[in-house]
Amino acid sequence: VGTKAVNALSSRFLVRSHREGKFFEATFQQGKLLNENQGSTTEPDGTYVEFQPDKEIFADFQFNKEFLEQRMWNYACLNQGLRLYLNKEKFEAKNGLLDLLNAEIGEGEAYPAAYYKGQYLEFAFTHTGSYGETYFSFVNGQHTSDGGTHLSAFREGHLKGINEFYKETYNGLDVREGLTAAVAIKIKNPVFESQTKNKLGNTDIRSWIVQAVKEAVMDFLHKNSETARILKDRIISNEKLRKELNTVKKEAKEAAKKIALNIPKLKDCKYHIEDGEKGAGSMIFITEGQSAAGSMVTARDVYTQAIYALRGKPENLQGKKRTEIYRNEELYNLMMALGIENDVENLRYGKIIIATDADTDGFHIRNLLLSFFLNFFEELVVNGRVYILETPLFRVRNKKETRYCYNAKERDVAVKALAGAEVTRFKGLGEISPNEFGPFIGASMRLVDINIKSLKDIPSTLSFYMGKNTPTRRQYIMENLI
Numbered sequence: 166v167g168t169k170a171v172n173a174l175s176s177r178f179l180v181r182s183h184r185e186g187k188f189f190e191a192t193f194q195q196g197k198l199l200n201e202n203q204g205s206t207t208e209p210d211g212t213y214v215e216f217q218p219d220k221e222i223f224a225d226f227q228f229n230k231e232f233l234e235q236r237m238w239n240y241a242c243l244n245q246g247l248r249l250y251l252n253k254e255k256f257e258a259k260n261g262l263l264d265l266l267n268a269e270i271g272e273g274e275a276y277p278a279a280y281y282k283g284q285y286l287e288f289a290f291t292h293t294g295s296y297g298e299t300y301f302s303f304v305n306g307q308h309t310s311d312g313g314t315h316l317s318a319f320r321e322g323h324l325k326g327i328n329e330f331y332k333e334t335y336n337g338l339d340v341r342e343g344l345t346a347a348v349a350i351k352i353k354n355p356v357f358e359s360q361t362k363n364k365l366g367n368t369d370i371r372s373w374i375v376q377a378v379k380e381a382v383m384d385f386l387h388k389n390s391e392t393a394r395i396l397k398d399r400i401i402s403n404e405k406l407r408k409e410l411n412t413v414k415k416e417a418k419e420a421a422k423k424i425a426l427n428i429p430k431l432k433d434c435k436y437h438i439e440d441g442e443k444g445a446g447s448m449i450f451i452t453e454g455q456s457a458a459g460s461m462v463t464a465r466d467v468y469t470q471a472i473y474a475l476r477g478k479p480e481n482l483q484g485k486k487r488t489e490i491y492r493n494e495e496l497y498n499l500m501m502a503l504g505i506e507n508d509v510e511n512l513r514y515g516k517i518i519i520a521t522d523a524d525t526d527g528f529h530i531r532n533l534l535l536s537f538f539l540n541f542f543e544e545l546v547v548n549g550r551v552y553i554l555e556t557p558l559f560r561v562r563n564k565k566e567t568r569y570c571y572n573a574k575e576r577d578v579a580v581k582a583l584a585g586a587e588v589t590r591f592k593g594l595g596e597i598s599p600n601e602f603g604p605f606i607g608a609s610m611r612l613v614d615i616n617i618k619s620l621k622d623i624p625s626t627l628s629f630y631m632g633k634n635t636p637t638r639r640q641y642i643m644e645n646l647i
């Protein structure tokens with residue numbers, strides 16, 4: 166949001182601008198101008214902003230440090246030479262998007278990243294061992310998590326450049342499998358497809374971006390013969406794996422037709438992503454069994470909320486090949502429900518929400534699902550599609566009032582506030598009646614978004630917590646968690 170929104174939501178808001186030895190300052194209180202001041206200064210040119218969130222609006226607020234650090238780092242990478250400070254920590258990127266890309270992938274690159282910087286276009290790319298495609302795209306400094314015309318133009322130009330260099334007609338899926346890239350453009354009058362500015366809609370920029378990317382990719386490969394060899398081998402390997410995967414997919418589809426009656430029934434909603442604005446708020450809840458699904462099905466909004474009930478715990482496929490997920494009936498059914506069995510671009514819902522019980526089994530299922538998405542559909546997590554539903558652990562009520570509490574602290578406050586209160590501890594989502602469940606998946610729904618601080622940490626983290634190193638993990642638990 167901009168300064169108007171921040172001012173409106175702050176009890177105190179101050180902005181001071183320093184220019185050529187002079188400053189101008191304005192202070193606001195509760196959104197209204199309190200005073201103005203101006204004079205001489207020895208401070209360097211720049212703008213200082215200070216605000217205090219209004220406690221009447223944000224009763225119990227806290228700043229998300231990781232989010233702020235990521236935002237500072239992004240701004241630094243998008244503006245070479247810019248230095249930003251957060252709690253005295255400096256954020257500076259001397260190599261622009263190349264620094265952003267290298268920080269994300271660590272040592273997992275297949276070859277040294279390609280980098281291009283022009284007046285209006287900047288990008289960096291390499292391949293990693295991850296499945297799918299991972300992008301970090303920006304327009305005028307705004308992170309476009311859903312991409313848009315600038316990203317589709319980059320993908321087209323990237324493919325054309327590679328095919329022209331190798332004098333081949335490689336399939337785009339084989340060229341881009343495992344590709345990780347950062348793309349940023351600067352344009353006048355950007356047109357976004359929503360208020361959140363997550364997706365760029367300008368069509369007039371496509372041709373010049375395609376041409377610029379194509380030429381830059383060819384130039385990079387001409388200058389780096391060893392990288393060109395590695396990339397060609399990677400494309401050929403991807404093609405082989407894709408054909409193997411297509412065979413497995415075909416077998417899975419045939420098997421699914423034969424056992425269609427046994428597939429857990431998806432309670433679908435009316436609108437999906439492809440329905441445009443009506444489907445922008447669509448979501449699917451992945452629940453733990455039919456009992457939890459029952460309450461949610463009754464309480465949901467049938468227009469935008471779908472329910473999918475798992476049958477027990479999904480298999481742990483950490484360290485397995487991608488073909489294995491198509492041989493697993495439960496996970497294949499889940500992929501079909503989401504619409505991603507062929508391509509994540511066909512995702513049917515804006516949000517994927519994991520809704521499991523708040524017990525050890527529920528946490529285990531949650532971890533298995535997160536491992537599944539991070540291993541095989543990482544871009545869904547990177548693009549902010551995956552969430553965890555928070556549901557109340559306690560119900561505190563007396564004859565006059567009922568409060569639902571999400572933690573022990575909220576429970577204790579409610580017990581003190583309600584005389585003669587009765588406390589109920591919910592063991593599972595199925596214990597919450599449909600009449601009670603409505604608000605928990607309504608406007609006041611509490612969601613935890615799954616975000617990734619750094620892609621490079623994912624393989625080692627998943628391998629440690631979900632891999633076959635049971636003795637090492639047990640020792641860690643004994644030493645640190647018990």
